[in-house]
Structures are given as C-alpha cells and as structure tokens.
Amino acid sequence: METKTSIRHRIASQREALLAQLKETPIVEIACKKVGIGRATYYRWKKEDSPFAKATDEAQSEGNKLINDMAESQLLSAIRDKNLGAIVFWLKHHHPTYATKVEVTARLKTDEKLNPEQEALIDKALKLAALVPTIATAKNTEEKNA
Template sequence: MSKEDTLAKLAAKTERKKSKVLKALVESKGIVAYACEAAGITRKTFYEWKKDDPDFAEKVDDITEATLDRVEGKLLEAINDDNITAIIFYLKTKGRKRGYVEQIDTNVTNSFEKLMQEVDAEDDEDDDD
C-alpha cells in the first residue's frame, strides 16, 4: 500500500470519527465529554479538530446553538406553566438591566468585626469584675 493510500484511509477514518462525534454531540445535548466517549475519542482530539477544521467547528457551533434553542424553549414552557423558579431565573438573566439581580452584602466583614469588638468589650468588662 502506498503512502497516499495510507493517508487517504486515515483521512477517511478521521472523517467517520468526526461524523460519529457530531451525531453523539446531538444525542448528548451538546455535552462534549459524553460525545467523545461515545465516539471513542479524547476531548483533546475533539478540541484539536474544532481548532483545525473550520467545517467541523461550524457544525459543533450549530449543534450547540440548536441545543441552546431547545433548552430556552423548555425554559419558556416552564415560565408559561407559572414555574416560579423558571420565572426568577429568567428575570435574573434577561431582566438584569431592569434591576433583577442579587446583591451580595459587602458589609459582612464589617459586621463580623463589629461583633468581635463587642465580644472583646464584654470580655474586658468581665475582667474588670
């Protein structure tokens, strides 16, 4: 077998693996680890193909976008069913500019320090007795 034949067979095998991982990516709802396992490749190989093969990368991106569309559809169904958790999630993500955000109390440290000072003051009073 010539070198060209060997390279052609290797290229054909790689294309079959790419097709298999793309099919598995659809079935796994875009989860790369599951798709790679199903196709018998490593995540490293998957990401090398994505980096080096624009056609493969475009197909992966299309699958990812289609999966995201389906999931967003499920979220909207939950919202339509008055699922309060879904409604809150939607508002926290899509309603941020309207003020639907959680704020973290940055005074936790100050409150803790104040409490410790009060405890120290009480200890000092006890020592005076």
C-alpha cells in the same frame, strides 16, 4: 497502500460523525465517547488540521444554539406551569425592574490639592495634547475668582 486508504477513510468518517455529534451535543467528552475516539485524538486533530478546527468550532456553536433553544423552551413551559423559580429567573434576566442591582456607597475625598510637580506634569501633558489655551484660560479665571 490499501491499509493507508482504509485508515484515512475511517478517520474521515470519524471526523464527520464527530462533527454531527457536536452539533447535537456540544460537549467534547460526550461527543468523543459516542463516536468512539479519545479526547486526545480530538484535540490532536484540531491542532493539526485548521479546517477541521474551524468546523468543530462551528459545530459546537450550532450545538450550543440548539441547547439554548431547548433550555428556553423548557423555561417557557415551566413559566406556563406557574413555576415561581422560572418566573423569577425570566424577570431578573429580561425585565430591568427585576434585575439584580448593585448599590455603591462611598465617601470620596476630592479636596486634595496637586503638588507643584503634579501640576507641572499635567500642564506638560496638556501642552502636548494641544489643549493649553483652553486650560490656561480656565486657570486664569480660577486665579481671578480666588
């Protein structure tokens, strides 16, 4: 009985240590090594214990925020040191003028006519959508203008 209690106590302390490690380093492999457990154990605990799974997700999220803050701090330091790569990175991601742009050029052929079957299908869909009066008026106007 005492052995079961000591095992439970050891597991509980390992889980707490793991949560603390994930808050500092949100990488499962590294956190597990520092605590002295295998990744398989971590994933088994996470699968078997939903409150623990939620706690690990929160710890990793907190750890990610910490790493993001550190990275932003280092980026700002690099900008102050006139590091051109850091300056370009910041501007590309924080200023619309310098953002990467994608230009799309295409020739669209829009003069294709619908066949009678397609027109009937569209009319049926519009009737079901209760838009027929508006469409019928537009269709009559087109026919008069043609």
